[in-house]
């Protein structure tokens with residue numbers, strides 16, 4: 001099996017195990033389940049955000065590498081793996097756990113949650129854009145400058161600040 005196929009298999013197995021564990025816990029419903037799944041939600045968010053902050057940084061350095069050079073090929077592998085193994089599964093887990101918390105906690109009509117979901121949708125859009133950049137870099141067709149990626153790098157941070165304040169302070 002090739003290196004990249006192995007990475008995809010590992011990511012698929014990790015997602016399947018997580019989904020199975022969450023389904024098992026939701027059926028079994030041990031006491032304190034809500035808090036355990038909230039902890040899992042925060043862990044998934046940390047993994048998602050770590051990847052979302054690191055990927056544009058990789059793009060900044062990738063812009064300096066000559067297309068076709070060994071350095072450029074190494075960046076391609078790093079970007080593809082970061083997206084497939086960390087960022088994508090962590091986003092799925094963050095959404096799944098967040099929606100479960102909203103349903104189980106009866107938060108659906110809360111204003112802070114509506115505002116939060118709006119910001120998370122924007123964050124998911126940035127995620128989709130970065131995934132497209134990974135594909136463009138992989139084809140040596142990156143159209144954006146280093147400065148552009150430095151600016152894009154700040155967007156997830158700004159969204160993160162708003163989302164965490166809404167989730168923790170619940171101002172409305």
Ligand code: HEM
Pocket residue numbers: 038041042045049094095097098099101102103105107113116117120123159160163164167168169
């Ligand atoms: C659309 C996806 C998401 C939904 C539906 C969602 C929903 C929720 C819900 C219902 C809670 C429980 C609130 C409580 O029990 O007090 C929660 C907790 C939390 N969420 Fe999310 N969330 C989502 C994504 C995110 C993201 C992307 C972040 C950060 C970037 C985030 C950060 C947090 C934090 C820090 C907490 C803990 C709040 C506390 O215990 O005080 N969530 N989320």
